[in-house]
Amino acid sequence: MTEMEPGEAGIDNLLRSSLAAPVPSLPPDFDQRLMRKVRRASQPFGRYHRLLFAGYGVTSVVTSAAVMRGQGLHWGPIALMVLGPLALAAALPWLRGAARPATRHSAG
Amino acid sequence: MDLDAQLVARAQSGDQQAFAELVRRHSARVFRLAVSILGREFVPEAEDVAQEVFLKAHHAIQSFRGEAEFGSWIYRITFNQAVNRKARVRFRSRHVDETALARAVAPEPAPDRRMEIAQRDAALAESIRNLPEVYQSALRLYYWLGAGVGEVAALLGVPENTAKSYLHRARKLLHAMLKEKGYSCD
Numbered sequence: 001m002t003e004m005e006p007g008e009a010g011i012d013n014l015l016r017s018s019l020a021a022p023v024p025s026l027p028p029d030f031d032q033r034l035m036r037k038v039r040r041a042s043q044p045f046g047r048y049h050r051l052l053f054a055g056y057g058v059t060s061v062v063t064s065a066a067v068m069r070g071q072g073l074h075w076g077p078i079a080l081m082v083l084g085p086l087a088l089a090a091a092l093p094w095l096r097g098a099a100r101p102a103t104r105h106s107a108g
Numbered sequence: 109m110d111l112d113a114q115l116v117a118r119a120q121s122g123d124q125q126a127f128a129e130l131v132r133r134h135s136a137r138v139f140r141l142a143v144s145i146l147g148r149e150f151v152p153e154a155e156d157v158a159q160e161v162f163l164k165a166h167h168a169i170q171s172f173r174g175e176a177e178f179g180s181w182i183y184r185i186t187f188n189q190a191v192n193r194k195a196r197v198r199f200r201s202r203h204v205d206e207t208a209l210a211r212a213v214a215p216e217p218a219p220d221r222r223m224e225i226a227q228r229d230a231a232l233a234e235s236i237r238n239l240p241e242v243y244q245s246a247l248r249l250y251y252w253l254g255a256g257v258g259e260v261a262a263l264l265g266v267p268e269n270t271a272k273s274y275l276h277r278a279r280k281l282l283h284a285m286l287k288e289k290g291y292s293c294d
Contacts, residue, residue, distance in 0.1 A: 008276070010293035011283045018229045019251040024151045026139045026158065034135075034159055035128050038166050042124075 112178040119169050127169070131162055134179060138162070138186045140255070141263045144248040145190035145241060150197055157193050161186045183263050191241055228291050235285040243278035250275055 061082055068078045112133070118126035138161055143154035165172075165182055172181060236244055242264055249255040249263065261271035286293055 005276075005280075008279045008283065011279045011286070014228075014232065014286075014293045015247065015251045015279070015282075018232050019248065021148055021252060023253055024139075024143055024148075024154075026135060026155060030155070030158070031128065031131050031135060034131055034162055035124070037159070037163060038127065039124065041163060042166070 110177075113174060116169065116172060116174065116178050119166075120172070127166060130165075130178065134182055135162070137179075137259075137263060138182060140249065140253050141183055141186045141245070142190040144245040144253060144263075145187065146194050146197070147237075147244075147248065148252065150194075153193055153197055154190070157186065157190045161189050164189070179262065180265050183265055187245075187264070194241075228286075231286060231289045231291055232282065235282050235289075238285065239278055239281060243274055243281070246271060246274040247278050 065078050065082060068081070069075070112130065115126045115130050115133075119130060135158060139154060139158040142157040142161070143151055146154045146157070161182060164185055172178070236247060239247070245264060246260050249260045250257070255263070257268055257271050257275070260275070261268045264271060264274070266274075283293065
């Protein structure tokens, strides 16, 4: 019970009667349902998605190399333009890991 | 190192059982906090919020450094998530208020008295909705969900004296608002 000034007792009683209602609770299977979702969310790409992603990557690299070669570019600049972004993408997780100690905990 | 900190460390190294234990330890309180912000007309939404909070916490557990307790961290996520959800559901139709159901089966007072009580309760509900979020949450936790001042303080992430002062100021504001609407509660 919190300390109350004389005039507050009336509003205290009113709140007690007006807000009296059944207290809701989570369904008993909430934890299991949630953990199923957690497991699903933390699963890495499946085999099919990995194959699809790799196929898309190879096709786009070959197509862009062929188009650039068709425009008269030499293989050196073509390799640089194709492999440069790939190297950057590969280095990103490492860069993010190196920057992590500076971040404070937050999820929102 | 307390149990939560040990469980967090294990969850950070990929132990899903440890995360499940954290869920088991905190889900009821996360839900109570969510429902205290959303109100009794949005209980299913509060359950959704509780689920989103744990999914978010699982996603962000690697960035949790343990500077605050896991409980405080997850209650802060819950508060923000529930306030955001409340802003989205504000104009949606409310679910059936269980108080109305409880009163429907209770012995009825005379019709004019019933009308009077209904009008006063509606005025009170409207006044509560006009209070700042932390006051609303403190009131619902204390008067509806039966939480003690200690639990109100823990869930809102404030010292007990601050929680007491939230309740005190909320009552004073409600008293003034109801008086302005022509209802006396002395």
